[in-house]
Amino acid sequence: MYSETVMDHFTHPRNMGEIPNASGTGTVGNAKCGDIMKIDIQVEDGIIKDVKFKTFGCGAAIATSSMASEMVKGKSLSEALKLTNLAVAEALGGLPPVKMHCSMLAEEAIRAAIEDYMAKHPEQP
Amino acid sequence: MSRIYLDHAATTPMDPDVLNAMLPYMGARFGNASSIHAEGRNAQRAVDTARKQLAAAIGADAGEVYFTSGGTESDNWALKGAAFANRAKGTHIISTPIEHHAVLHTLDWLQKQGFTVTFLPVDGDGLVKASDLERAITPETILVSVMAANNEIGTLEPIQELGALVRERGVLFHTDAVQAIGAIPVDVREWQVDMLSLSAHKFHGPMGMGALYIRKGVSVERLVHGGAQERGRRASTENLPGIVGLGSAIEKACGGVCENAARLTALREKLIQGILSAIPETRLNGHPTLRLPGNVNISIRYIEGEALLLRLDMAGISASSGSACTSGSLDPSHVLLAIGLDHATAHGSLRLSLGTGNQLQDVEQTLAVLPGIVESLRAMSPLYTRG
Numbered sequence: 001m002y003s004e005t006v007m008d009h010f011t012h013p014r015n016m017g018e019i020p021n022a023s024g025t026g027t028v029g030n031a032k033c034g035d036i037m038k039i040d041i042q043v044e045d046g047i048i049k050d051v052k053f054k055t056f057g058c059g060a061a062i063a064t065s066s067m068a069s070e071m072v073k074g075k076s077l078s079e080a081l082k083l084t085n086l087a088v089a090e091a092l093g094g095l096p097p098v099k100m101h102c103s104m105l106a107e108e109a110i111r112a113a114i115e116d117y118m119a120k121h122p123e124q125p
Numbered sequence: 126m127s128r129i130y131l132d133h134a135a136t137t138p139m140d141p142d143v144l145n146a147m148l149p150y151m152g153a154r155f156g157n158a159s160s161i162h163a164e165g166r167n168a169q170r171a172v173d174t175a176r177k178q179l180a181a182a183i184g185a186d187a188g189e190v191y192f193t194s195g196g197t198e199s200d201n202w203a204l205k206g207a208a209f210a211n212r213a214k215g216t217h218i219i220s221t222p223i224e225h226h227a228v229l230h231t232l233d234w235l236q237k238q239g240f241t242v243t244f245l246p247v248d249g250d251g252l253v254k255a256s257d258l259e260r261a262i263t264p265e266t267i268l269v270s271v272m273a274a275n276n277e278i279g280t281l282e283p284i285q286e287l288g289a290l291v292r293e294r295g296v297l298f299h300t301d302a303v304q305a306i307g308a309i310p311v312d313v314r315e316w317q318v319d320m321l322s323l324s325a326h327k328f329h330g331p332m333g334m335g336a337l338y339i340r341k342g343v344s345v346e347r348l349v350h351g352g353a354q355e356r357g358r359r360a361s362t363e364n365l366p367g368i369v370g371l372g373s374a375i376e377k378a379c380g381g382v383c384e385n386a387a388r389l390t391a392l393r394e395k396l397i398q399g400i401l402s403a404i405p406e407t408r409l410n411g412h413p414t415l416r417l418p419g420n421v422n423i424s425i426r427y428i429e430g431e432a433l434l435l436r437l438d439m440a441g442i443s444a445s446s447g448s449a450c451t452s453g454s455l456d457p458s459h460v461l462l463a464i465g466l467d468h469a470t471a472h473g474s475l476r477l478s479l480g481t482g483n484q485l486q487d488v489e490q491t492l493a494v495l496p497g498i499v500e501s502l503r504a505m506s507p508l509y510t511r512g
Binding site: 002007010011013016027031032033034035036037038054055056057058059061062 | 448
């Protein structure tokens, strides 16, 4: 039911872990629904230098966390904010329809981490 | 790598003897049991033999068992048929919140037809209490349906005690015994049930084949209308190979039930104790002793069931879970919620169901790989802070 890319990211998740004293952190989802995604970002000069995630969730939730982290790493904040769930799903070679909400979660987690960073750094454009 | 199949509650591999018994009836020994000619008479004889095998296995008379297309049809027929046949006496039905969806969704539909349903509480182990049932019965009550063994947590309900109580009150009693047949001894007279559902593929028989026991004299409306098959109570040309397969499978499964149950119980205990001692923050769901011999259901905190199943599958182990992601809905198992688990814990449940093909090395291999998989998924979980 999952593509090879999904299984690859599920089995070998990229950027898994946490960033101590991260510039921004976003946590979305809830345990009641069966998935929680937490994303830490390290921002320098408006660029996402590093990103780490931790996810409680199904195979699709873990794979989308991993793929989304790869897609925003090295990007500017404004570029990262343009990341859509459809782009994440497409990069994974598609997701089963019932799992599309997992890709929404990844988009929301990245957005939440960037918003957290911006709230802490109001001087940034 | 040979695979380890630990999902016998979902389905079981067909027994080679059962398959061999069925094969001629898919070929040369074809025939419509309703036909008067030699092919038809041969088919009728094969159906009669299977009916005797089925009846003997559950302590019924051959005239009290009816072949159906599976456990779901049997449950639908029992509940709808008994409800409508007894509507003049009352419209109240009693059941439990941990029944299979074949019962629960049928009861939902009956409620839309004007029947009322009381769901008895279950305790933290999933057990129904006879005293709660006694209090719930009213003069309007026409039917009680309680499963013999739960398909998720394996808890065995006190059917004999409930059956005696319901019989004394003059109410009909149905039990869904789909998980019980072949796993524990079943006797419809001892249990004092009026109707009992079973499904062949759960005890090494063919899929698409089930049966309903209806005690002699019990009035049940038809579900499937048409020809005069099954003594006019269930239309449709007999599924000859399926019926032969069910008869052969139930004779074999119920013949060896005691030895098999003892062997599986020992494997089950080794698996349960091994998991609980090797992996912190785990709990056993379901009753510790009043449970199906092959059923293990464990909640593993901080991880989600589907991810665990995928990793086990990659390690060659087939298992099941009550997580939402494996049920196709956003809610985890209704059974785990009914026994008091919170949503997050229910999402992290693992069901391992042992069967006749499993050996000690399967349990040992599972215990060898499971802790590592749990550890790596917990390392990934934002809920787990000890890693």
